[in-house]
C-alpha cells in the first residue's frame with residue numbers, strides 16, 4: 510500500500526507541490542495528469558526518493574521512505590523521463606550495473622522476465638549510445654524493473670516508443686498490476702491513461718482526484 514500525505518516542495522520561492530496526498534493499493538494503476546511544468550516529474554522524483562520533499566510523508570507497506578533514499582530504492586522502481594544509462598557501455602553492462610538481482614536472475618530475466626518482454630536480448634552487445642530513443646527507453650524500463658519493487662513509478666513511459674513497444678509496455682503494466690504491483694504514471698497519451706484505475710489532476714500544486722475514462726477534451730478542461 511502506498512500512502513502519500515501532505516507532500517510540499519518549493520524551488521526557491523516557487524511552490525510546486527502544496528500538500529499532495531493520495532493512496533494506492535496493490536493492483537492499482539494511478540494516472541497523474543496536468544499541463545507541462547505543473548510538477549508531475551517533481552512529484553514522481555520525490556516518490557522514488559530521487560528528490561527530497563520539504564515536508565510530508567510517503568509510506569510503502571507501512572515503511573516511511575521520505576528522506577530515506579535507500580528504502581525508496583528498495584521499494585520503488587523508477588523509470589524517469591531521461592534515460593539513466595551510460596552511453597559508452599554496452600546494453601549488457603548497463604543491465605549488470607542497474608540490475609538488483611544476481612547475474613543468474615538477470616539471465617533469467619532476459620529469457621522470461623521483463624527484459625525478454627521488452628526485447629532486450631538481441632541488442633545486448635550494442636553500445637548504448639548507438640541505440641535509438643525507443644530502444645534506450647526499453648532498456649531503462651528493463652533496468653528499473655529488475656528489482657521487482659512493489660511500486661512502479663513511470664514518467665511518460667510511452668514517449669519515444671514505437672507502437673509495438675507501447676503495446677508491450679502496456680501489456681507489461683497490466684501483468685504487473687494483475688500480479689499485485691502498484692503503478693504510478695504520468696502520461697499525455699490517452700491509451701496509457703486508459704490503463705489507470707484512478708486518475709488525478711495536478712494543478713497549482715494541488716492533486717485532485719478525477720473521474721476515470723475522461724475524454725481528452727474533458728481532461729484538458731480540468732487543467733484550465
Ligand SMILES: Nc1ncnc2c1ncn2[C@@H]1O[C@H](COP(=O)(O)OP(=O)(O)OP(=O)(O)O)[C@@H](O)[C@H]1O
Pocket residue numbers: 520525543544545546547548549550551552
Ligand atoms: N531543479 C529545479 N530548479 C528550479 N525549478 C525547477 C527545477 N526542476 C523543475 N523546476 C520547475 O518546476 C516546475 C515543475 O517542473 P516538472 O518538471 O516537475 O513539471 P512537469 O509537470 O513534469 O512538466 P512536463 O509535463 O513538461 O514534463 C517547472 O516550472 C520547472 O521549470
